[in-house]
Amino acid sequence: MSNEENYIARRDFLKLAGVGGAGLLIGSTGVGGSILASQYFAKDKKNVKNKINFYGKYQSGITTDAQKHIYFVVLTINKMSVSDVKKMFKLWTNYSVHLMNGEFVKELGDNKMLPSPDTGETIGLDANRLSLTFGISPSFFEKVGLNKHKPELLKDLPHFPKDQLDDAYTGGDICIQACSDDPQVNFHAIRNLIRVAKGEVSMKWSQAGFNSYKEKDGKIETPRNLFSFKDGTGNPSLHKQSELDKYIFIQDGWAKNGSYLVARRIQMLLETWDRTALEEQEATFGRYRHSGAPIGKEKEFDTFDPNVKDKNGENLIEKESHVSLAKASKTNLLRRSYSYSDGINSQTGTFDAGLLFLSFQKSPEQFNKIQNKMGAVDKLNEYITHRGSGIFLCLPGVQEGEYLGETLFNRF
Numbered sequence: 001m002s003n004e005e006n007y008i009a010r011r012d013f014l015k016l017a018g019v020g021g022a023g024l025l026i027g028s029t030g031v032g033g034s035i036l037a038s039q040y041f042a043k044d045k046k047n048v049k050n051k052i053n054f055y056g057k058y059q060s061g062i063t064t065d066a067q068k069h070i071y072f073v074v075l076t077i078n079k080m081s082v083s084d085v086k087k088m089f090k091l092w093t094n095y096s097v098h099l100m101n102g103e104f105v106k107e108l109g110d111n112k113m114l115p116s117p118d119t120g121e122t123i124g125l126d127a128n129r130l131s132l133t134f135g136i137s138p139s140f141f142e143k144v145g146l147n148k149h150k151p152e153l154l155k156d157l158p159h160f161p162k163d164q165l166d167d168a169y170t171g172g173d174i175c176i177q178a179c180s181d182d183p184q185v186n187f188h189a190i191r192n193l194i195r196v197a198k199g200e201v202s203m204k205w206s207q208a209g210f211n212s213y214k215e216k217d218g219k220i221e222t223p224r225n226l227f228s229f230k231d232g233t234g235n236p237s238l239h240k241q242s243e244l245d246k247y248i249f250i251q252d253g254w255a256k257n258g259s260y261l262v263a264r265r266i267q268m269l270l271e272t273w274d275r276t277a278l279e280e281q282e283a284t285f286g287r288y289r290h291s292g293a294p295i296g297k298e299k300e301f302d303t304f305d306p307n308v309k310d311k312n313g314e315n316l317i318e319k320e321s322h323v324s325l326a327k328a329s330k331t332n333l334l335r336r337s338y339s340y341s342d343g344i345n346s347q348t349g350t351f352d353a354g355l356l357f358l359s360f361q362k363s364p365e366q367f368n369k370i371q372n373k374m375g376a377v378d379k380l381n382e383y384i385t386h387r388g389s390g391i392f393l394c395l396p397g398v399q400e401g402e403y404l405g406e407t408l409f410n411r412f
């Protein structure tokens with residue numbers, strides 16, 4: 001890490017040690033000579049409007065009620081020493097707490113002779129329920145020389161039938177997911193996190209996305225994707241610890257309480273979909289468009305029965321419907337996806353729009369199993385193309401006084 005970053009860290013230190021004592025002193029971690037060896041980490045502010053806590057058992061942005069907007073970025077790193085990586089994640093810890101408090105990463109300052117310490121486009125905005133989620137990929141372990149600590153389950157995803165992946169949206173070493181109710185808050189967070197790591201990280205790919213929410217009887221309804229169907233109905237219940245343990249969070253080792261994240265940039269062929277009759281659209285998912293109920297049932301959360309029959313004893317739901325195939329895989333995962341719309345494909349004159357599919361699971365095998373089941377037979381395949389892909393290990397949640405990735409990096 002450059003002198004500049006150490007200097008920045010020193011200014012963080014001085015500021016946090018100042019009036020108000022916003023930080024917490026932690027003991028020396030043995031990073032030779034660096035001011036970061038005894039760093040103050042910022043704290044979550046109490047009683048702040050629209051704030052989600054940074055510290056907790058799990059990272060924010062996984063079980064957090066989904067916000068309206070996402071900015072997802074994938075970074076590549078140069079070859080870095082573990083000690084530099086540690087410094088970068090310590091800085092990111094501090095910055096993330098400030099950003100999620102609705103603060104600037106540093107005071108804006110008024111020295112007209114210097115670049116602004118924070119880029120400043122959130123002046124006047126609150127935290128907008130910002131969550132920040134950090135993940136590392138198999139290639140990260142390789143580049144940092146930590147291969148022997150890479151969990152066995154963290155491997156590049158296999159090739160799936162029908163994949164048409166574009167290198168421009170695939171791979172990378174680190175992902176940062178920023179979600180909030182304001183697109184500028186997300187962009188500001190990512191921009192400033194990257195800015196402080198300049199020289200160490202480069203941007204590989206990014207995707208902004210959105211979801212719209214409707215409230216009914218005091219409850220937020222399941223959002224609809226760009227095919228107009230409710231998307232997220234069959235997710236595990238986030239209110240049951242048993243479901244979190246069974247499907248979402250890693251249960252042991254240094255990555256305990258972390259989660260594997262699969263990111264897929266999936267183009268949705270809206271023009272083809274829009275030429276398709278509603279009955280066929282519903283048959284594609286095995287659910288009704290309006291209510292989201294399983295075919296043959298009435299309400300969104302009624303049990304999905306793939307073998308439900310009509311009065312003549314004929315199957316009402318096709319075996320190749322998207323949900324029937326997902327059910328047949330006998331596993332599940334947490335989907336926290338966002339729609340995207342990126343203008344048009346100039347070669348075809350069609351929308352470049354779709355789903356930034358994001359799933360959190362305790363093992364990538366859950367995703368592989370479902371995706372393989374859907375394979376070449378899912379009725380939905382006619383209307384979608386997988387264009388981008390990434391697999392990341394989202395780090396465990398951080399306790400006050402600790403930093404992101406501490407259970408991994410503190411071995412050094």
Ligand SMILES: C=CC1=C(C)c2cc3[nH]c(cc4nc(cc5[nH]c(cc1n2)c(C)c5CCC(=O)O)C(CCC(=O)O)=C4C)c(C)c3C=C
Nearest residue numbers: 225229230231232233234235266285323326355370371384
């Ligand atoms: C491999 C995992 C999955 C991919 C990739 C995927 C893409 C994808 N899905 C939709 C729309 C819907 N999916 C729905 C349900 C559903 N999908 C998956 C997995 C993947 N989807 C699962 C595990 C489930 C839940 C099955 C269950 O147990 O009930 C639905 C129905 C409503 C819901 O439960 O969310 C819709 C609609 C799109 C448009 C898409 C790619 C662009």
Ligand SMILES: [Fe+2]
Nearest residue numbers: 322323326335
């Ligand atoms: Fe799906």
